[in-house]
Amino acid sequence: MPTILGQNQYGKAENRVVKITRDGDTHHIKDLNVSVALSGDLDDVHYNGSNANCLPTDTTKNTCFAFAKEYGIESAEQYGIHLARHFVDSQPSIHRARIRIEEYSWERIGGSDSNAKFIGADEVKHSFVRKGQETRLAQITYDGQEFEVLSGLKDLTVMNSTNSEFWGYIKDKYTTLQEDYDRILATSLSTWWRHNWTSDEQRMPNWERSYEQAKKHILHAFVETYSLSLQQTLYQMGSRVINNRSEIDEIRFSAPNKHHFRQDLSAFGLDNEAKDGAVYYAADRPYGLIEATILRDGVEPKIPVDMTNL
Numbered sequence: 001m002p003t004i005l006g007q008n009q010y011g012k013a014e015n016r017v018v019k020i021t022r023d024g025d026t027h028h029i030k031d032l033n034v035s036v037a038l039s040g041d042l043d044d045v046h047y048n049g050s051n052a053n054c055l056p057t058d059t060t061k062n063t064c065f066a067f068a069k070e071y072g073i074e075s076a077e078q079y080g081i082h083l084a085r086h087f088v089d090s091q092p093s094i095h096r097a098r099i100r101i102e103e104y105s106w107e108r109i110g111g112s113d114s115n116a117k118f119i120g121a122d123e124v125k126h127s128f129v130r131k132g133q134e135t136r137l138a139q140i141t142y143d144g145q146e147f148e149v150l151s152g153l154k155d156l157t158v159m160n161s162t163n164s165e166f167w168g169y170i171k172d173k174y175t176t177l178q179e180d181y182d183r184i185l186a187t188s189l190s191t192w193w194r195h196n197w198t199s200d201e202q203r204m205p206n207w208e209r210s211y212e213q214a215k216k217h218i219l220h221a222f223v224e225t226y227s228l229s230l231q232q233t234l235y236q237m238g239s240r241v242i243n244n245r246s247e248i249d250e251i252r253f254s255a256p257n258k259h260h261f262r263q264d265l266s267a268f269g270l271d272n273e274a275k276d277g278a279v280y281y282a283a284d285r286p287y288g289l290i291e292a293t294i295l296r297d298g299v300e301p302k303i304p305v306d307m308t309n310l
Contacts, residue, residue: 005046011036012061019068026125030073033102036060038087040095053093075207076101077149080140088144096143103136146199151211152192159186164227182274185227186258190308193241193251205247217241230257230290238294249299254308257288
């Protein structure tokens with residue numbers, strides 16, 4: 001039975017690119033994990049092993065490091081745009097490039113106020129500690145005509161210790177969950193958002209500010225929403241981003257519900273009510289997984305649903 005070649009791509013995955021920028025005695029770090037995927041006229045390499053149209057994956061790796069030095073890393077998005085444009089525009093056989101980036105954040109360590117080990121230790125500007133909040137994400141796709149820029153984050157764990165309820169749901173013979181009018185709401189957010197910038201003919205967003213503002217609106221909406229369901233909270237977070245960031249048209253969330261169940265302490269003669277400051281059991285798994293896409297009115301969804309879910 002004959003077979004034909006379907007979708008295919010290749011490249012070098014997880015290039016760990018760390019760029020140090022020195023501004024006098026003050027150093028700045030960009031710490032990226034960069035994956036390149038290329039597609040185009042690659043039938044021959046699959047059908048008969050001809051590498052004539054194949055740019056080696058080792059070359060894509062080298063390009064990631066060379067571009068970090070030649071052009072710097074202003075932002076994950078800008079760096080990815082440079083790479084994607086280069087691979088497509090410089091190679092006739094490559095028609096589409098996808099650059100996927102994880103960025104790991106660092107913050108500066110301040111020196112001690114006294115007992116310095118060396119002169120000027122309290123003015124050190126080159127020591128850092130890895131931040132533990134979230135991993136920043138970016139994905140840039142270029143087809144020779146238009147870009148698609150997705151930004152996002154993963155593993156942003158948040159909690160409201162009150163102002164959350166869950167009741168009024170369907171109940172059948174398998175339902176054991178009790179209604180809760182004062183519960184902990186906690187989740188570890190993964191989210192992607194899509195920018196409406198697609199070409200050099202448009203004004204390019206300030207990618208660093210856009211990311212920080214989107215994250216700020218997500219967190220503010222989480223804080224300010226009195227939640228009757230995690231779905232409601234996700235919608236409020238997405239709406240807040242869309243309504244406040246004109247450069248963003250679509251945002252998708254994946255939110256595992258980090259369940260906290262009040263421990264039954266009645267066997268010990270102890271009440272364990274939320275209003276009195278309860279003790280909870282933090283459940284690792286299984287967990288509810290809530291996902292949703294929020295769009296600007298009139299915009300078609302483009303973020304793949306399987307970019308965030310299990």
